[in-house]
Amino acid sequence: MSIVTELILNADSEARYPGPKELHIFQDFLKTGEQRLRIAKFLADNEQQLVQNGSARFWERCPVTPSNSGNPRKTASCQRDQGWYIRLIAYSVLAGSEKPLEEIGTIGIKEMYNSLEIPIANIVVAMQCLKEEAVSMMGEEDAAEVAPYFDYVIQALS
Missing domain, CATH: 1.10.490.20 (Phycocyanins)
Known part of the structure; x- marks a missing residue:
């Protein structure tokens, strides 16, 4: 499972959109x-x-x-x-x-x-x-x- 998948599943399990911290993690993932x-x-x-x-x-x-x-x-x-x-x-x-x-x-x-x-x-x-x-x-x-x-x-x- 990738970081992206984890972020999405964590947000979805709480029925919410990814928050700023999670979006920052996703952005860093893309940069690398x-x-x-x-x-x-x-x-x-x-x-x-x-x-x-x-x-x-x-x-x-x-x-x-x-x-x-x-x-x-x-x-x-x-x-x-x-x-x-x-x-x-x-x-x-x-x-x-x-x-x-x-x-x-x-x-x-x-x-x-x-x-x-x-x-x-x-x-x-x-x-x-x-x-x-x-x-x-x-x-x-x-x-x-x-x-x-x-x-x-x-x-x-x-």
């Missing part, structure tokens, strides 16, 4: 549209590089892990999940809201990884590595915009 599109395009265009470099960072910190066991299937599965999170972060950047991450990516995620016997701490470190890689490749302004979405995932898993 070009930046949000640029960031989402960057994440889409660089997903593979982010995952490869983020995985290398992760394996330096956590060398003994299923994704680095020499089993190509496990490595591919872990990297697929990392790419999935990058895509969800791109959705959230476009929406200007953490809702896509929350609704699609973090509800029940701990239970899923626990059932697969994948240490949650490893997923947290992997997400930190992806964040580091992404912000190192972006300009300061774009990095500041995308970092909180990575932090949202990290916090949800912690």
Whole structure:
């Protein structure tokens, strides 16, 4: 759900028009549209590089892990999940809201990884590595915009 959708639904639930504060939030959302599109395009265009470099960072910190066991299937599965999170972060950047991450990516995620016997701490470190890689490749302004979405995932898993 985007900020715009939230504003409209909140006003509608109270049978009123959006107020000045809400209209200001909407105006700010529109002003940042070009930046949000640029960031989402960057994440889409660089997903593979982010995952490869983020995985290398992760394996330096956590060398003994299923994704680095020499089993190509496990490595591919872990990297697929990392790419999935990058895509969800791109959705959230476009929406200007953490809702896509929350609704699609973090509800029940701990239970899923626990059932697969994948240490949650490893997923947290992997997400930190992806964040580091992404912000190192972006300009300061774009990095500041995308970092909180990575932090949202990290916090949800912690």
